[in-house]
Amino acid sequence: MGLGFVVGIIGGFLIAHAAFSTIQYRGELKIMEEQFTGPPFNAVIELLVGLGLCLWAGLAVPTKFLSILPHSDENRVVSLPANLDFMVFNHRGKVLPSNPDLKLKI
Amino acid sequence: MATQDKRSDTSDFPEIVNTDNLQSNMKPIYYSRTFLSIIGGVIAGIWGFTGFTGFVFYFVVMLAASFGLAAKAKFSADSYFDSWNRVLLDGILGGLMSFVLFWTFAYDIVHIF
Numbered sequence: 011m012g013l014g015f016v017v018g019i020i021g022g023f024l025i026a027h028a029a030f031s032t033i034q035y036r037g038e039l040k041i042m043e044e045q046f047t048g049p050p051f052n053a054v055i056e057l058l059v060g061l062g063l064c065l066w067a068g069l070a071v072p073t074k075f076l077s078i079l080p081h082s083d084e085n086r087v088v089s090l091p092a093n094l095d096f097m098v099f100n101h102r103g104k105v106l107p108s109n110p111d112l113k114l115k116i
Numbered sequence: 117m118a119t120q121d122k123r124s125d126t127s128d129f130p131e132i133v134n135t136d137n138l139q140s141n142m143k144p145i146y147y148s149r150t151f152l153s154i155i156g157g158v159i160a161g162i163w164g165f166t167g168f169t170g171f172v173f174y175f176v177v178m179l180a181a182s183f184g185l186a187a188k189a190k191f192s193a194d195s196y197f198d199s200w201n202r203v204l205l206d207g208i209l210g211g212l213m214s215f216v217l218f219w220t221f222a223y224d225i226v227h228i229f
Contacts (some may be wrong), residue, residue, distance in 0.1 A: 025155070029162045032226050046227070049163060057159050061177075068151040069184040072144035075196040076137035 018067030024060035028053040141196050145185055146207055152181045153211030154218050161222025174215045178208050 032049040039046055048054070156177035160170045182204045186193070193200045 021155075025158060025162065029158075029222070029226055032162055032164075036227065046164065054163070057163060061155065061159055064155040065152060065177075065180055065184060068148045068155065069181070069188055072147040073140075075141045075144065075189055077195050078135075078138045078141070078197070079195055 014067045014071035017063050018071065021060040021063030021067060024056045024063065028056035028060065031056075137196075138198060142202070142206070144188075145203065146210075148185060149178070149181055149207035149211045150214055152177055153215040157215040157218030158222045160215070160219045161224075162226050164223070164227060165219070166223075170219055174212060178211065 028049065031053045035050050035053070036046060049057070153174070156174055160173050163173075165173055185203050189196045189203055193203050197203055
């Protein structure tokens with residue numbers, strides 16, 4: 011997660027640098043009174059590299075996916091995070107039909 | 117308490133699904149797509165895209181994001197989501213508005229002011 015942040019920040023810096031160099035380039039074009047056809051070549055490279063880094067960071071930084079299958083190993087125990095005295099286990103008994111109207115015969 | 121039943125009619129769908137995890141898996145997708153829409157918008161603005169080209173660029177970025185999300189789910193959406201649509205299509209239209217906002221913002225800063 012730390013690495014992802016660093017990569018994302020580097021990507022952000024590259025994009026910002028490309029923005030600055032494009033602004034400068036436009037200023038020069040205004041002085042020379044030429045048309046703007048596209049940012050300078052190194053700015054384009056910076057944009058693409060920045061896009062790649064941010065793509066990677068944007069996918070790696072958010073938490074990883076948690077399995078939703080009931081029989082995967084990480085879903086065996088469901089417990090309250092604050093109190094480990096109470097543990098609930100995922101088991102196949104949940105699939106059995108249960109009749110909520112059954113009354114306890116005392 | 118923490119897990120609930122979710123029954124389904126299709127035979128190959130697991131009858132019990134951990135719905136907590138299912139919902140919490142939506143968050144990384146949403147965050148990733150929003151962040152990448154913003155970054156894509158800034159890049160489109162700096163590059164100077166106007167009109168149709170910009171939207172094409174947005175869909176290219178979203179395609180790359182979908183591929184990345186599918187890879188993050190280890191290409192088996194069934195273990196993390198209830199359908200492939202969630203991985204591949206969710207959040208694209210919402211991100212489009214963020215993209216256009218930052219696209220016009222960056223374009224104005226770089227090319228107009």
